[in-house]
Amino acid sequence: MASDMATILVSVSPIPPGIMPAVSVDRESAKPLHRQIYESYRNAIVERRLGARQRLPSTRSLAAELQISRIPILNAFEQLRAEGYLEGRIGSGTYVARSLPDELLKPVRRNASRGPVGKPSRRVIARRVEALLPEAAGPWFKPGPFHIGQPPLDHFPVRIWSRLVARHARSPEVHELHYGQTMGLASLRKAVAEYLKTARAVVCEPEQVMMVSGSQQALELASHVLLDPGWPVWFEEPGYFGARHALKLAGARLVPVPVDDEGLNVSAGIALCPRPRAIFVTPSHQFPLGATMSATRRLQLLDWARQSESWIIEDDYDSEYRFGNLPFSSLQGLDRDSRVIYVGTLSKTLFPALRLAYIVLPADLVDAFIRARRAMDLCSPTFPQLVLSDFIREGHFGRHVRKMRLLCRERRTALVRALREELDWLNVLGDQAGMYLAVGLPGGIQDREICERAAEEGLRVAPLSECYLETPRQGLLLGYGGTNVEEIAKGVRCLREVIESIGYARPSRGGSRTIPRSAKKRPRSPH
Numbered sequence: 001m002a003s004d005m006a007t008i009l010v011s012v013s014p015i016p017p018g019i020m021p022a023v024s025v026d027r028e029s030a031k032p033l034h035r036q037i038y039e040s041y042r043n044a045i046v047e048r049r050l051g052a053r054q055r056l057p058s059t060r061s062l063a064a065e066l067q068i069s070r071i072p073i074l075n076a077f078e079q080l081r082a083e084g085y086l087e088g089r090i091g092s093g094t095y096v097a098r099s100l101p102d103e104l105l106k107p108v109r110r111n112a113s114r115g116p117v118g119k120p121s122r123r124v125i126a127r128r129v130e131a132l133l134p135e136a137a138g139p140w141f142k143p144g145p146f147h148i149g150q151p152p153l154d155h156f157p158v159r160i161w162s163r164l165v166a167r168h169a170r171s172p173e174v175h176e177l178h179y180g181q182t183m184g185l186a187s188l189r190k191a192v193a194e195y196l197k198t199a200r201a202v203v204c205e206p207e208q209v210m211m212v213s214g215s216q217q218a219l220e221l222a223s224h225v226l227l228d229p230g231w232p233v234w235f236e237e238p239g240y241f242g243a244r245h246a247l248k249l250a251g252a253r254l255v256p257v258p259v260d261d262e263g264l265n266v267s268a269g270i271a272l273c274p275r276p277r278a279i280f281v282t283p284s285h286q287f288p289l290g291a292t293m294s295a296t297r298r299l300q301l302l303d304w305a306r307q308s309e310s311w312i313i314e315d316d317y318d319s320e321y322r323f324g325n326l327p328f329s330s331l332q333g334l335d336r337d338s339r340v341i342y343v344g345t346l347s348k349t350l351f352p353a354l355r356l357a358y359i360v361l362p363a364d365l366v367d368a369f370i371r372a373r374r375a376m377d378l379c380s381p382t383f384p385q386l387v388l389s390d391f392i393r394e395g396h397f398g399r400h401v402r403k404m405r406l407l408c409r410e411r412r413t414a415l416v417r418a419l420r421e422e423l424d425w426l427n428v429l430g431d432q433a434g435m436y437l438a439v440g441l442p443g444g445i446q447d448r449e450i451c452e453r454a455a456e457e458g459l460r461v462a463p464l465s466e467c468y469l470e471t472p473r474q475g476l477l478l479g480y481g482g483t484n485v486e487e488i489a490k491g492v493r494c495l496r497e498v499i500e501s502i503g504y505a506r507p508s509r510g511g512s513r514t515i516p517r518s519a520k521k522r523p524r525s526p527h
């Protein structure tokens, strides 16, 4: 037989129509032949395609039909007999057993756990997780032009990094193969503490720095350590969905507090919920509207946290990228009452797949965080930490961040220019910082609709409305960090065409916001 795949219909006697189960063997498969034959018959019996007392073909004829030796067939039959599926003796005919355990013969229903992956389960799961389900990721979370969380990965110094990886992978010390320290690798924590003191005016010692697997883990850990279910948390409105998920998973009650050009509106927060247990903020570059929190608000926030005895979680996620003016120092650096839990990530400066971030903890919280972390994943993997420690110590990190800052500035300028040329009626929001920008949409325009259509063209523009807990404002989030200047120009052109194809256009003075449906045309893909 030419094919490597042999399939025969097993003849059983009597042979009612429709019950001739197929036995297939694939010689190319890694699965041994006897196992393939065993599984074919076992399934046919359990699924009742072969009935009790039905006779199986002789091993000799089966071997001839499948063009294989008898040995795997004899082995498969032997195993089926040992497990009670078959009876009779080889040579005098082999039959499906008269009585099979009831459990085996229950009607085979497709179990929910065996259906397609990705659909929400209808079975009982924790309410906190159920509450996350409607927020499942949209198509804009896939990598591609305008993805909001993508740094300039095309400029990552891969050769230097792989040299350092090889250094540690070639001859690891025995202790490096053991469990790591819960707080993280000592040399890395020292390097991170030095960097944060210099670059972000964070007040810390290496003993307060905990390495974690991404700031997402930092937020989850902080939520578990600081909050019991139902406790109120001030949450920026609009705010970072990653933090929202972590807090909700811990059962926190989120209190949306509005943000404006000066960042979180502390007075509004006090009016809404005077005694929060924690406050989540992105003071350096408010996610997603892009404001820098003013000095007055910072002091007001710290003062209120002290008075209300609440914790502040400061997410300093992309503060390395500031283009207009000098960066504000961290909020943590101003804190005189040790209320700030400072979180920073290497996802923006290096690459997100690294999954390394750091938390700077008030000294008296270190023990609690260690206890919670031990219940989670014990510690972050040691090898990426060893590599990162060398990367920082040898000066590559500082050089890389400077290069990234220039690239991001160039890309931001290109994006603002392209938006001005193609979509000048969109309003660019926020300060000159970060790796993405937000644009506001005029009333009546649905951001999700634009983002879904843009995703069909491969663009990963994200809807601003997704960042709101309550009354959403419509807008678009456009990442430029991981999108080069040419892609930006092409992408914005395509975005304009997408917007026009839906029927949206520059609002006319008379107030009409849409162009007639007949004028719609499909956009040209940027690719």
Ligand SMILES: Cc1ncc(COP(=O)(O)O)c(C=O)c1O
Pocket (backbone or CB within 6 Å): 148, 149, 213, 214, 215, 216, 217, 240, 242, 282, 287, 315, 317, 345, 346, 347, 352, 356, 357
């Ligand atoms: C506000 C904010 N914080 C943190 C992060 C980084 O998360 P992680 O360190 O888990 O990759 C992001 C990424 O997009 C972000 O937007």
